[in-house]
Amino acid sequence: MNKDKSLLFVVQQHQAMFMHWDFRLEMDGVLVSWSIPDGPCTDPRTERLCFRVEDHVYGYKDFEGIIPGNDYSSGKVIIWDRGEYNPHNIEAACRLHETWLAAGRLEFTLYGEKLNGSWLLTRTPEKMYGEETWLLRKVQDQYAAGGEIVQECPRSVVSGKTVEEVTAADGVFNLDNYK
Numbered sequence: 001m002n003k004d005k006s007l008l009f010v011v012q013q014h015q016a017m018f019m020h021w022d023f024r025l026e027m028d029g030v031l032v033s034w035s036i037p038d039g040p041c042t043d044p045r046t047e048r049l050c051f052r053v054e055d056h057v058y059g060y061k062d063f064e065g066i067i068p069g070n071d072y073s074s075g076k077v078i079i080w081d082r083g084e085y086n087p088h089n090i091e092a093a094c095r096l097h098e099t100w101l102a103a104g105r106l107e108f109t110l111y112g113e114k115l116n117g118s119w120l121l122t123r124t125p126e127k128m129y130g131e132e133t134w135l136l137r138k139v140q141d142q143y144a145a146g147g148e149i150v151q152e153c154p155r156s157v158v159s160g161k162t163v164e165e166v167t168a169a170d171g172v173f174n175l176d177n178y179k
């Protein structure tokens with residue numbers, strides 16, 4: 001892969017109708033996204049169910065604040081973790097959307113403030129609620145650890161706030177800013 005270009009990942013904790021963590025990987029200029037109801041887990045024995053959700057524009061990586069309205073996504077968002085990632089398959093990395101996503105198996109290294117080391121995302125044959133279901137799992141390495149990092153490290157890596165502490169002063173989502 002082109003080492004001059006680093007790829008971004010971000011995890012946004014989203015207190016909407018249901019709490020979840022949105023795991024996003026930059027691919028071809030957009031943020032390919034999975035919603036994880038229980039959040040990522042650094043214990044390799046624990047697989048986390050994910051729903052593949054709509055791609056987000058790249059600029060959404062910086063959003064922290066309130067999503068107004070009265071629908072399933074309305075609520076509070078923090079940037080729970082953010083950093084760079086490297087796909088493991090160098091050939092696939094040149095054509096991330098086509099090769100990686102079609103194969104349904106993504107192995108990559110995260111360089112975040114909370115999440116690090118090797119991770120694996122695999123698609124399952126099942127769909128739920130019309131969405132592809134995937135499983136996220138930590139690969140055994142020096143960054144593997146027991147416990148629940150989403151509970152133990154709940155604060156935004158940007159503001160230091162928990163998702164409950166977010167107010168409109170932190171930002172109000174406006175779709176016009178993300179087109």
Ligand code: MN
Nearest residue numbers: 014022035073
């Ligand atoms: Mn969400």
